[in-house]
Amino acid sequence: MKKIFKILIPLLLLGAITYQYRDILITRFFPLAPCTKPISYALGTFDAKFGISEKYFLNALLEAEAIWEKPFGRELFTYVPEDLSSDVLxxxxxxxxxxxxxxxxxxxxxxxxxxxxxxDMLKIKFTELKAEFAAAKDNYDARVENYNDRLEAYEKLVQYWNARGGAPKKEYDELQAEKSVLDAQASGLKALEAQINEMITEINSMVVVLNRLANTLNLSVEKYNTVGASRGESFEEGVYFVEGSKREIDIYEFSSREKLVRVLAHELGHALDLDHVDDPKAIMYRLNQGDTEKLTNADLEALNAHCGVK
Known part of the structure; x- marks a missing residue:
C-alpha cells in the first residue's frame, strides 16, 4: 500500500501542475495551426481629439475584420471589451x-x-507658402523695428516732460496722438504675428507630410525642415508591434473612414503574421494607397500561405 501511495502522490502532483499550466504547455509543445484561434483584442488608448466616437472606431474595426474573415469563412478576430490582460491585442x-x-x-x-x-503638388504649394512667409516675416521685422524706434522716442519724451512736472498742452496733445499711433501699430503687429504663426503651422504641416512621402516613396531628396519648434520626423499611419507577450496596434492618422478601415485592416494583417506584398492595390502593400476594401489576389495568396485558406 505504501508503495502505491509513493507512486500515486507524485502522479497527482504532476497532474495538478500539468492542469494548472495546461495552456502554456499546450502552446509550447502542441502549438495550434496559424489562424486556428481568433485573436482577442480590446481598445487601449482612445484619444477623443480625433473627433470620432468609440462606436465609430469599433464599427471601422469590424469592417476591417470582415475584410480578412469573409474569404476565410470563420472568425479570425474577436472583440473583448474591458479585457486588457497581457495576451490581448x-x-x-x-x-x-x-x-x-x-x-x-x-x-x-x-x-x-x-x-x-x-x-510634387505639395512641394509646389510648400515653395509658394515658404516665399509668402519669408516676405511676411521681412515685413513684420521691419514694422517691429519701426515700432520699437517710435516707442523708444515716445518714452523718452514722456520721461522728459514728467521730470519737468508735465508737458504743455500742445506737447501733451502730440504725445497723446503719438500714443494712439503706437497703439494702432501694436494692434497691427499682433494681427500680423497671428497670420505668420498660422503660416508656420501650415508650413510645418506640409513639412511633416513631405518628409513622410519622401520616406515612404523612397525618394532621393533632401529632408525638409520645419519653421520654429521642430516636430517628430517619422510618419506612420499605423504600426503593429510585439514585445514579449505584449501586442499592440497604434493608429496615428487617417484622412477618411475608408483610409481608417484600410489602415486597421493592414495592421490586423500584421497581427496575423502577414508580411507586406508587392501589389500597390493590396491591403498588405507597404503604402495605404489603394481605394478598395477587398483583398487582392496578392493578399489572398499571403493569407492562404499562412492560414491555409482555400
Missing part, C-alpha cells in the same frame, strides 16, 4: 502631430495620396 488611437498635419492640409483643401504626384 490592444488597439490604440493616438492623436499627435501626424493627425494635426493631415487635419491642417484638409482645412487648406489639400488632399494627399501616397504617390509622387501628390508629393
Amino acid at each position: 490592444k488597439i490604440n488611437l493616438i492623436h499627435d502631430y501626424r493627425q494635426e498635419a493631415t487635419n491642417k492640409l484638409t482645412d487648406l483643401g489639400i488632399v494627399v495620396q501616397n504617390n509622387r504626384a501628390s508629393y
Whole structure:
C-alpha cells in the first residue's frame, strides 16, 4: 500500500501542475495551426481629439475584420471589451502631430495620396507658402523695428516732460496722438504675428507630410525642415508591434473612414503574421494607397500561405 501511495502522490502532483499550466504547455509543445484561434483584442488608448466616437472606431474595426474573415469563412478576430490582460491585442488611437498635419492640409483643401504626384503638388504649394512667409516675416521685422524706434522716442519724451512736472498742452496733445499711433501699430503687429504663426503651422504641416512621402516613396531628396519648434520626423499611419507577450496596434492618422478601415485592416494583417506584398492595390502593400476594401489576389495568396485558406 505504501508503495502505491509513493507512486500515486507524485502522479497527482504532476497532474495538478500539468492542469494548472495546461495552456502554456499546450502552446509550447502542441502549438495550434496559424489562424486556428481568433485573436482577442480590446481598445487601449482612445484619444477623443480625433473627433470620432468609440462606436465609430469599433464599427471601422469590424469592417476591417470582415475584410480578412469573409474569404476565410470563420472568425479570425474577436472583440473583448474591458479585457486588457497581457495576451490581448490592444488597439490604440493616438492623436499627435501626424493627425494635426493631415487635419491642417484638409482645412487648406489639400488632399494627399501616397504617390509622387501628390508629393510634387505639395512641394509646389510648400515653395509658394515658404516665399509668402519669408516676405511676411521681412515685413513684420521691419514694422517691429519701426515700432520699437517710435516707442523708444515716445518714452523718452514722456520721461522728459514728467521730470519737468508735465508737458504743455500742445506737447501733451502730440504725445497723446503719438500714443494712439503706437497703439494702432501694436494692434497691427499682433494681427500680423497671428497670420505668420498660422503660416508656420501650415508650413510645418506640409513639412511633416513631405518628409513622410519622401520616406515612404523612397525618394532621393533632401529632408525638409520645419519653421520654429521642430516636430517628430517619422510618419506612420499605423504600426503593429510585439514585445514579449505584449501586442499592440497604434493608429496615428487617417484622412477618411475608408483610409481608417484600410489602415486597421493592414495592421490586423500584421497581427496575423502577414508580411507586406508587392501589389500597390493590396491591403498588405507597404503604402495605404489603394481605394478598395477587398483583398487582392496578392493578399489572398499571403493569407492562404499562412492560414491555409482555400
